[in-house]
Amino acid sequence: MRNWKRIAATATAGVFAVALCLTGIQAAAEAMAREEERSGAIVVVSDYCDKVADGELPATDPVLLAGGNNVTEPEVVEEEGPATEIESAYSEGEHVNLNLNYSRLGIANKVGNYLNVRKKPSKKGRIVGKMTKNAGCHIYKVKKGWAKIVSGKVKGYVKASYLTMDEKAEKLAAEVGRDCVEIQTDSLNVRALPSTTAPIYSVCDKGEEFEIKKENVDQKFLEKIIKKEKISDKAIEKAGGMDYLLDHMNEFICIYVDDDYAFVSKEYVKEEFSLKRATKVKQLSGSDGSSSSQVGIVSYAMQFLGNPYVWGGTSLTHGCDCSGFVMSLYAHYGKGLPHSSAAQAGCTRSVSNPMPGDLFFYGSGHVGHVAMYIGGGQVIHASNHRDGIKISNAYYRHPLKIGRVF
Numbered sequence: 019m020r021n022w023k024r025i026a027a028t029a030t031a032g033v034f035a036v037a038l039c040l041t042g043i044q045a046a047a048e049a050m051a052r053e054e055e056r057s058g059a060i061v062v063v064s065d066y067c068d069k070v071a072d073g074e075l076p077a078t079d080p081v082l083l084a085g086g087n088n089v090t091e092p093e094v095v096e097e098e099g100p101a102t103e104i105e106s107a108y109s110e111g112e113h114v115n116l117n118l119n120y121s122r123l124g125i126a127n128k129v130g131n132y133l134n135v136r137k138k139p140s141k142k143g144r145i146v147g148k149m150t151k152n153a154g155c156h157i158y159k160v161k162k163g164w165a166k167i168v169s170g171k172v173k174g175y176v177k178a179s180y181l182t183m184d185e186k187a188e189k190l191a192a193e194v195g196r197d198c199v200e201i202q203t204d205s206l207n208v209r210a211l212p213s214t215t216a217p218i219y220s221v222c223d224k225g226e227e228f229e230i231k232k233e234n235v236d237q238k239f240l241e242k243i244i245k246k247e248k249i250s251d252k253a254i255e256k257a258g259g260m261d262y263l264l265d266h267m268n269e270f271i272c273i274y275v276d277d278d279y280a281f282v283s284k285e286y287v288k289e290e291f292s293l294k295r296a297t298k299v300k301q302l303s304g305s306d307g308s309s310s311s312q313v314g315i316v317s318y319a320m321q322f323l324g325n326p327y328v329w330g331g332t333s334l335t336h337g338c339d340c341s342g343f344v345m346s347l348y349a350h351y352g353k354g355l356p357h358s359s360a361a362q363a364g365c366t367r368s369v370s371n372p373m374p375g376d377l378f379f380y381g382s383g384h385v386g387h388v389a390m391y392i393g394g395g396q397v398i399h400a401s402n403h404r405d406g407i408k409i410s411n412a413y414y415r416h417p418l419k420i421g422r423v424f
Contacts, residue, residue, distance in 0.1 A: 113188060114188050114191045114192060114195070114291065115290075115291060116154060116191065116195065116290070116291055116292065116293055117198065117200070117227070117290045117291065117292040117293065117295075118154055118155070118156065118169065118170065118293060118295055119156060120154070120155070120156035120157075121156065122156060122157040122158075122183070122184060123154060123155075123156070123157070123183070123184065123187040123188055123191065124154065124155045124156070124157045124165060124167060124181040124182070124183050124187055125152060125153070125154050125155075125181065125182045125183075125187045125190050125191060125194065125293065126149040126150075126151060126152065126153050126154075126155070126176070126180055126181055127151060127152050127181075127182050127190060127194065128179065128180040128181065128182065129149075129151055129180050130151070130324070131150065131151060131322075131323060131324030131325060132148045132149060132150045132151065132323050132324045133148070133149045133151075133153075133176050133177070133180050134147075134148060134176070135147035135148065135149060135167070135169070135172050135173075135174040135175065135176055135296055136174050136175050136176070137174055137175075138174075138175060139161070139162065139164035139166070139175040140164075140175075143174075143175065144301075145299055145300075145301075146172060146173075146174045146298065146299065146300065147169070147172030147174060147296040147297060147298050147299055148296060148297050148299055148323060148409070149169060149172075149176065149294070149295075149296045150294055150297075150323065150324045150405075150408065151324055152194040152293065152294060153169060153293060153294035153295055153296055154169065154187075154191065154195075154293030154294065154295065155167040155168060155169035155176075155181075155295075155296065156168050156169070157181070157183060160178045160183075163177065163178055163179065164176070164177060164178060165177070165178040165181055165183075167181075169295045169296035170295035170296050170297075171298060172295075172296035172297065172298050191291075191293060194293070195291050195292055195293050196229050196230075196291070196292055196404070197229070197230040197233070197289065197290075197291060197292070198227045198228060198229050198230060198289070198290055198291075198292035199227070199228055199230060199271055199273060199282060199287035199288065199289055199290075200225065200226070200227050200287060200288045200290060201222050201223065201224050201225060201226045201227075201228075201282075201286070201287060202224065202286050202287055202288055203224055203286045204223070204224050205221050205222065205223055205224065205416075206221070206222050206223075206224075206282060206283075206286050206287075207221055208220045208221065208222050208273070208275060208280040208281070208282055209257075209270075209280060209281045209282070210247070210249060210253060210257075210280060210281070210382065211240075211243075211244075211249065211253065211254065211257040211263060211281060212235055212240070212257075212263055212266060212267040212269065212270035212272075212281045213257035213258050213262065213263055213266060213270075213281075214283065215256060215257055215258055216253065216256065216257035216258075216281070217253050217256060217257070217382065217383075218382065219275065219278070219280040219281075219382040220275055220280065220380065220381075220382060220415040220416065221415065221416040222275075222414060222415055222416075223411065223413055223414060226411065226414045227292060228273040228274060228275060228282075229273065229274045229292075229404060230271055230272070230273055230274075230289070231272040231273055231274050231279055232271070232272040233271055233272075233289070234268065235267040235268065235270060235271070235272055235281075236267070237264055237267075239272070240263060240264070240267055243272070243279055246279075247278075247279065269283060269284055269285070270282065270283055270284065271284055271287065271289075274402060274404070275415065276340070276380075276387050276399075276401050276402050277327070277329070277339075277387075277401070277402040277403065278386070294405075297396070297409045298394075299320075300394070302316055302317075302374060302392075302393055311351060311375070312373060312374040312375040313374070314351065315347055315348070315350075315351055315374070315375045315390075316374045316375065316390075316392045316393065318347060318350060318351075319347050319390060319392065319398050320392070320398065321334075322334045322335065322343075322407050323398065323407055323408070323409065324406055324407060324408075325337070325338075325406055325407045326403075326406045326407075327339060327400045327401060327402055327403050327405070327406045327407070328342075330342070332345060332346050332357065333346070334346050334347070338400050338407075339400055340359055340387050340388050340389065340399055340400045340401070341355075341356075341357050341358050341359040341361075341362055341388055342357055342400070343390075343399065343400040343407060344359075344362060344377060344388050344389075344390055344399075345357050345362070347390065348423060353423055355423065359379060359381075359385050359386060359387055359388035360384060360385040360386070362377060362379070362388055362421070363377075363379045363385045363388070363418070363419050363421055366419075366421025366422055366423055367421060367422045368419055368420065368421060368422075369420050369421070369422045370420070372391045372412070372420050373391070373393075373422070374391055374392055374393045375390065375391065375422075375423065376390070376391045376420055376421065376422050376423075377389070377390055377391070377420070377421045377422075377423065378390075378391055378397050378412055378417045378419075378420055379417055379418050379419040379420070379421060380415045380416075380417055380418060381418050384418075385418055385419070387399070387415075389410065389412070391412060391420075392409070395411060395412050395413070396409055396410065396411060396412055397409070397410055397411075397412045398410075
């Protein structure tokens with residue numbers, strides 16, 4: 019793959035001067051249209067969440083936990099910029115080549131966990147999206163302390179003081195970005211071994227991104243995976259045998275799926291250097307059929323977006339794993355669940371039409387991961403050490419079961 023850090027380091031100020039030529043709104047709209055669309059997550063965000071997400075205080079700040087609001091507004095430096103037009107598209111190699119279209123890069127790294135994207139440039143503006151830490155965006159303009167941005171399919175305003183911009187953002191992207199694959203087919207079998215006849219680990223939908231564990235699989239790495247995952251001789255035989263795997267392993271890429279490893283065929287994925295992108299959100303209310311308990315647990319869960327993943331953990335602020343996250347959310351509402359995704363699947367009632375608060379269970383043959391549905395076709399879950407608590411498409415992997423606790 020390309021040496022992204024070297025590309026970022028060699029970008030010069032002269033490149034940014036060239037990028038100041040204007041191409042107009044139509045070019046921007048076309049660029050946005052190519053971005054991967056995400057379903058809207060349905061959430062309710064309290065004043066506490068707003069202040070944390072806008073970068074004013076950390077999630078564990080005692081003033082906010084006590085319900086206080088004596089927060090000093092941070093000083094914001096106003097920056098002039100074009101009011102209506104996007105800066106020109108860049109030539110190949112002039113900017114870091116990312117999984118988002120941009121001429122002027124911004125990265126939300128001056129925040130604790132996430133940054134709210136608002137419909138209007140005001141703290142009273144409706145929240146339309148969330149950018150977790152180190153998510154990237156294109157900046158249209160910066161005016162009166164607010165940056166008008168687009169990230170993925172989310173367009174709105176964020177506080178400019180929480181973004182790293184321009185050349186500094188280009189250099190930062192090389193540090194916080196990662197090599198990923200994007201699924202190019204409507205659905206793709208993700209395999210336990212590098213073979214099209216190997217056991218299916220999961221089925222993933224078009225447009226989903228997964229971080230690369232190893233692009234060029236070799237014998238030593240393959241043997242290590244087989245040992246670590248305790249893959250049986252029967253599964254190896256089903257995949258064609260060890261000799262077959264060694265002959266075809268260079269046709270596959272090893273990826274992370276949550277906190278596990280799996281293989282995808284290079285033929286059906288696109289490799290790219292990736293920054294996180296914003297996720298759409300909108301308010302949930304009882305008028306859509308959701309109960310007060312469902313509204314409440316979704317609102318509560320969203321407070322912890324971006325917090326760390328810790329295997330075996332149950333702390334919503336200091337770290338939890340997937341089942342620990344769900345268990346702790348429900349414990350807050352007086353519902354006892356075991357600390358195991360498989361056990362949680364066993365004590366929930368199967369449903370076909372998910373409602374906010376329902377649990378999505380994923381795995382290969384048996385349940386190994388759990389997430390909570392937040393409406394709008396999305397789930398929130400403690401995914402892995404790299405992403406922590408995040409929002410995903412509910413069908414980023416085909417669920418083995420959808421279970422209801424209430």
